[in-house]
Amino acid sequence: xxxxxxxxxxxxxxxxxxxxxxxxxxxxxxxxxxxxxxxxxxxxxxxxxxxxxxxxxxxxxxxxxxxxxxxxxxxxxxxxxxxxxxxxxxxxxxxxxxxxxxxxxxxxxxxxxxxxxxxxxxxxxxxxxxxxxxxxxxxxxxxxxxxxxxxxxxxxxxxxxxxxxxxxxxxxxxxxxxxxxxxxxxxxxxxxxxxxxxxxxxxxxxxxxxxxxxxxxxxxxxxxxxxxxxxxxxxxxxxxxxxxxxxxxxxxxxxxxxxxxxxxxxxxxxxxxxxxx
Amino acid sequence: xxxxxxxxxxxxxxxxxxxxxxxxxxxxxxxxxxxxxxxxxxxxxxxxxxxxxxxxxxxxxxxxxxxxxxxxxxxxxxxxxxxxxxxxxxxxxxxxxxxxxxxxxxxxxxxxxxxxxxxxxxxxxxxxxxxxxxxxxxxxxxxxxxxxxxxxxxxxxxxxxxxxxxxxxxxxxxxxxxxxxxxxxxxxxxxxxxxxxxxxxxxxxxxxxxxxxxxxxxxxxxxxxxxxxxxxxxxxxxxxxxxxxxxxxxxxx
Numbered sequence: 001x002x003x004x005x006x007x008x009x010x011x012x013x014x015x016x017x018x019x020x021x022x023x024x025x026x027x028x029x030x031x032x033x034x035x036x037x038x039x040x041x042x043x044x045x046x047x048x049x050x051x052x053x054x055x056x057x058x059x060x061x062x063x064x065x066x067x068x069x070x071x072x073x074x075x076x077x078x079x080x081x082x083x084x085x086x087x088x089x090x091x092x093x094x095x096x097x098x099x100x101x102x103x104x105x106x107x108x109x110x111x112x113x114x115x116x117x118x119x120x121x122x123x124x125x126x127x128x129x130x131x132x133x134x135x136x137x138x139x140x141x142x143x144x145x146x147x148x149x150x151x152x153x154x155x156x157x158x159x160x161x162x163x164x165x166x167x168x169x170x171x172x173x174x175x176x177x178x179x180x181x182x183x184x185x186x187x188x189x190x191x192x193x194x195x196x197x198x199x200x201x202x203x204x205x206x207x208x209x210x211x212x213x214x215x216x217x218x219x220x221x222x223x224x225x226x227x228x229x230x231x232x233x234x235x236x237x238x239x240x241x242x243x244x245x246x247x248x249x250x251x252x253x254x255x256x257x258x259x260x261x262x263x264x265x266x267x268x269x270x271x272x273x274x275x276x277x
Numbered sequence: 278x279x280x281x282x283x284x285x286x287x288x289x290x291x292x293x294x295x296x297x298x299x300x301x302x303x304x305x306x307x308x309x310x311x312x313x314x315x316x317x318x319x320x321x322x323x324x325x326x327x328x329x330x331x332x333x334x335x336x337x338x339x340x341x342x343x344x345x346x347x348x349x350x351x352x353x354x355x356x357x358x359x360x361x362x363x364x365x366x367x368x369x370x371x372x373x374x375x376x377x378x379x380x381x382x383x384x385x386x387x388x389x390x391x392x393x394x395x396x397x398x399x400x401x402x403x404x405x406x407x408x409x410x411x412x413x414x415x416x417x418x419x420x421x422x423x424x425x426x427x428x429x430x431x432x433x434x435x436x437x438x439x440x441x442x443x444x445x446x447x448x449x450x451x452x453x454x455x456x457x458x459x460x461x462x463x464x465x466x467x468x469x470x471x472x473x474x475x476x477x478x479x480x481x482x483x484x485x486x487x488x489x490x491x492x493x494x495x496x497x498x499x500x501x502x503x504x505x506x507x508x509x510x511x512x513x514x515x516x517x518x519x520x521x522x523x524x525x526x527x528x529x530x
Contacts, residue, residue, distance in 0.1 A: 014470060016469050018469070158408075158410040158443045159445070219291075219494065245505070246500075252494055
């Protein structure tokens with residue numbers, strides 16, 4: 001099995017098991033997960049993302065056969081070009097992680113009223129993909145053939161800290177990226193069922209669009225329905241560890257009423273193809 | 278064996294799907310119905326709507342007696358009519374059963390008391406929807422604090438604490454020291470540490486598996502039982518032993 005969406009590191013609001021590499025490897029072994037695509041969890045909140053990326057690089061160098069790094073860049077923060085350059089040149093970056101909702105920069109940039117109104121969160125703005133800097137970053141991703149992981153949401157909003165009410169990235173925003181860069185391979189992470197179906201139906205180009213199932217936790221028959229909608233080639237097993245129980249994504253595929261070959265594709269085949277793992 | 282204490286269905290097709298999966302997983306479904314075929318679920322249902330919902334539940338229980346335990350949906354605002362509805366359902370069913378209260382009125386409202394008195398009489402477990410989250414609650418949703426008040430005021434009623442409060446870290450603290458509640462783990466995302474926290478603070482004796490399917494998948498909610506770092510004995514209690522004991526001491530006459 002290949003876990004297409006996971007994090008290493010601590011979450012500020014709750015002590016989570018399997019946050020550190022050695023614990024994670026034990027959990028992966030117990031579940032039969034050979035490799036995991038990982039980002040630094042602290043980079044959801046850090047401003048200087050290079051710190052988290054350096055830590056991630058050090059971990060991955062210790063376990064190159066188990067962890068596939070996805071380095072995090074915030075195009076809304078000054079100096080992102082430098083971070084990207086370091087990640088590409090020094091760390092051999094192949095995969096790029098984006099958190100458009102957590103990496104809002106309303107204090108740094110002008111308002112985008114459409115975004116504010118759409119969500120009903122008066123003080124909230126995320127960067128959106130039509131922004132110059134986001135466009136430039138996606139252009140770089142295309143130039144370097146990076147797989148782009150867009151994190152739609154990281155945790156169940158019911159559990160959010162009262163000072164951290166961060167809405168999910170909207171599917172309009174995600175579609176702006178997907179539709180604007182048909183040459184880029186996108187893995188949409190942390191989307192719930194309705195978000196997956198919504199983005200799939202609004203994407204102009206679906207060949208390079210992939211989803212993982214960590215937060216697809218219903219309705220009944222969810223994996224079956226997504227395979228029927230998108231075909232089996234566009235859905236990947238993802239745990240969202242350490243935030244979620246990995247068993248949710250695993251059992252969801254195991255219980256699905258699809259062929260063994262389809263399950264194999266979801267558990268590993270699609271990820272092998274996407275990440276060259 | 279598994280007992281799922283929290284199951285709804287929106288359409289007959291979804292019920293068939295749930296029953297099919299329940300068969301494969303050797304699962305008994307505590308089924309309540311809060312909508313008619315493919316309709317929305319009104320927060321403030323009329324008496325006739327409630328009765329029609331319960332007719333669907335009763336039919337499912339009759340057709341699948343090995344797989345379905347009916348939970349009668351009630352809107353306590355309807356007073357005597359709600360009590361009559363419950364009395365009739367209990368008299369007709371004569372088997373394991375329970376009651377579902379949703380969000381027509383807060384659970385600690387005095388208008389709920391007559392319904393709960395009947396539940397005490399028949400030893401019917403009461404599944405009460407609860408919710409609190411940073412995003413806010415609806416005006417008539419029962420918060421964990423109100424659920425606590427409800428449980429303290431009715432010590433002779435056994436409550437299934439729906440969604441463990443939604444914000445489970447908040448909910449579990451409100452449940453401390455209560456001997457008549459079971460935390461239903463269904464409905465929210467399978468978040469690491471969730472079940473471990475409930476077991477650590479309340480004991481596995483106070484936790485029951487629920488899924489909130491068909492809105493949720495069984496798989497994602499069973500992950501809260503199969504994923505946590507707990508003992509096999511604790512897992513069995515959560516999966517079925519606690520719930521089975523509840524139904525084992527019911528009186529139907």
